[in-house]
Amino acid sequence: MLTLHSYFRSSAAYRVRIALNLKGLPYTYAAVHLLKDGGQQHSADYQRVNPAQLVPTLIDSGHAVGQSLAIMEYLDETHPEPALMPRDPLGRARVRALALCVACEIHPLNNLRVLQYLDAKLKVEESAKSDWYRHWITLGFTAIEAMLANDPATGVFCHGDTPGLADCCLIPQIANSRRFDTPLEAFPTIRRIEQACLTLEAFANAAPQQQPDAV
Amino acid sequence: MLTLHSYFRSSAAYRVRIALNLKGLPYTYAAVHLLKDGGQQHSADYQRVNPAQLVPTLIDSGHAVGQSLAIMEYLDETHPEPALMPRDPLGRARVRALALCVACEIHPLNNLRVLQYLDAKLKVEESAKSDWYRHWITLGFTAIEAMLANDPATGVFCHGDTPGLADCCLIPQIANSRRFDTPLEAFPTIRRIEQACLTLEAFANAAPQQQPDAV
Numbered sequence: 001m002l003t004l005h006s007y008f009r010s011s012a013a014y015r016v017r018i019a020l021n022l023k024g025l026p027y028t029y030a031a032v033h034l035l036k037d038g039g040q041q042h043s044a045d046y047q048r049v050n051p052a053q054l055v056p057t058l059i060d061s062g063h064a065v066g067q068s069l070a071i072m073e074y075l076d077e078t079h080p081e082p083a084l085m086p087r088d089p090l091g092r093a094r095v096r097a098l099a100l101c102v103a104c105e106i107h108p109l110n111n112l113r114v115l116q117y118l119d120a121k122l123k124v125e126e127s128a129k130s131d132w133y134r135h136w137i138t139l140g141f142t143a144i145e146a147m148l149a150n151d152p153a154t155g156v157f158c159h160g161d162t163p164g165l166a167d168c169c170l171i172p173q174i175a176n177s178r179r180f181d182t183p184l185e186a187f188p189t190i191r192r193i194e195q196a197c198l199t200l201e202a203f204a205n206a207a208p209q210q211q212p213d214a215v
Numbered sequence: 216m217l218t219l220h221s222y223f224r225s226s227a228a229y230r231v232r233i234a235l236n237l238k239g240l241p242y243t244y245a246a247v248h249l250l251k252d253g254g255q256q257h258s259a260d261y262q263r264v265n266p267a268q269l270v271p272t273l274i275d276s277g278h279a280v281g282q283s284l285a286i287m288e289y290l291d292e293t294h295p296e297p298a299l300m301p302r303d304p305l306g307r308a309r310v311r312a313l314a315l316c317v318a319c320e321i322h323p324l325n326n327l328r329v330l331q332y333l334d335a336k337l338k339v340e341e342s343a344k345s346d347w348y349r350h351w352i353t354l355g356f357t358a359i360e361a362m363l364a365n366d367p368a369t370g371v372f373c374h375g376d377t378p379g380l381a382d383c384c385l386i387p388q389i390a391n392s393r394r395f396d397t398p399l400e401a402f403p404t405i406r407r408i409e410q411a412c413l414t415l416e417a418f419a420n421a422a423p424q425q426q427p428d429a430v
Contacts, residue, residue: 047361051357051358051361051362051365052316052320052355052358052362053358054320063305065305065308065309066312067315067316069311069315070308070309070311070315071308073307073311074307074308077307078304089289089292089293090280092289092292093285093286093288093289094280094285096282096285097280097281097282097285100282100284100285100318101267101282103315103319104284104318104319104322104323105267105269105323107319108319108320108323108324109323109324114324117347117350118337121347122333122337122339122343124337128336132332132337135332142266143266143268146262146266147266150266
């Protein structure tokens with residue numbers, strides 16, 4: 001019995017929705033609205049589930065697991081097939097490094113609470129906030145493009161010819177970049193992999209607009 | 216043959232130095248000065264090693280691995296003893312979630328290039344920059360304290376009575392918080408674990424001021 005606490009627009013939750021779909025695991029969708037009621041992630045009930053007050057959280061038979069990368073590795077350890085990770089340590093390190101490039105170098109700088117801080121505390125104007133948003137994507141994607149384009153380990157997907165953990169992180173970040181009109185011309189390998197992923201139901205069905213809480 | 220590209224003050228490199236020491240693995244220290252020469256991490260030579268232009272990078276017999284969490288997991292897979300991770304999937308998920316709370320929720324907001332952007336592009340004043348720095352630490356540590364204090368899996372260290380991957384991430388972040396005079400009174404469990412770690416040579420010898428490039 002799996003339940004995913006998710007918000008349709010959260011790209012961290014989107015990663016886990018792709019992973020669950022790739023593994024063919026059914027789950028209950030528990031919506032946490034990040035903007036309603038002053039942010040439902042801050043409610044006392046949700047804090048008991050996830051003290052970090054962030055989505056997603058996976059509940060597996062009563063056990064709560066937070067942090068999208070930890071959730072995906074947990075799913076890969078508890079439901080090994082189809083695998084989200086290669087078997088060799090260097091391949092695993094490469095996939096994790098690509099995933100972390102999104103999860104540590106881009107996404108944390110652009111998530112809701114950071115944009116709210118720029119706005120409320122630092123009085124950053126809308127256009128400067130968009131510049132900020134695009135700056136970290138461009139910087140991160142420049143690194144990822146180089147990691148992908150110059151490595152024979154890259155296949156149809158980020159690592160080889162089956163979709164995996166790095167793709168689960170990359171696709172939601174591309175979706176965010178499009179929402180903020182970030183130019184992607186300089187990232188042909190990233191765009192090629194996006195096209196390959198979006199033909200798969202596991203990715204298409206995980207998209208924000210397909211979720212029950214989408215508005 | 217292991218080489219670590221490191222900068223003494225980088226807390227991501229500090230994590231890996233602790234992990235290498237805990238495993239008793241000797242390595243060559245290759246200093247990358249993040250401020251000299253416009254940032255040595257941006258040199259053409261270093262970009263070939265790490266396209267993300269970040270420290271640390273581990274070189275294992277000619278193979279480069281970037282991203283501190285990916286490096287530590289790689290070390291744990293290639294040199295299993297002593298283990299940095301528990302064996303059970305829920306325990307592993309918990310350790311990863313704690314590590315990611317530091318690596319995704321705190322550190323990316325406070326690293327050098329972000330502070331430089333606040334300064335140069337957004338003209339944020341020194342005191343507001345310090346507020347920003349402490350804000351993300353306080354928020355992240357509040358979550359981590361709750362995750363540690365309310366879980367019987369916490370032992371002398373973050374997970375049980377042996378030091379591991381979560382401790383490797385936590386201790387450098389505490390060091391950063393002290394550098395910026397962040398109040399830590401509200402985090403008794405974090406402070407208790409810090410005390411336990413700092414009695415160990417593996418942690419003490421990984422500290423910034425012990426590194427060959429410390430100034």
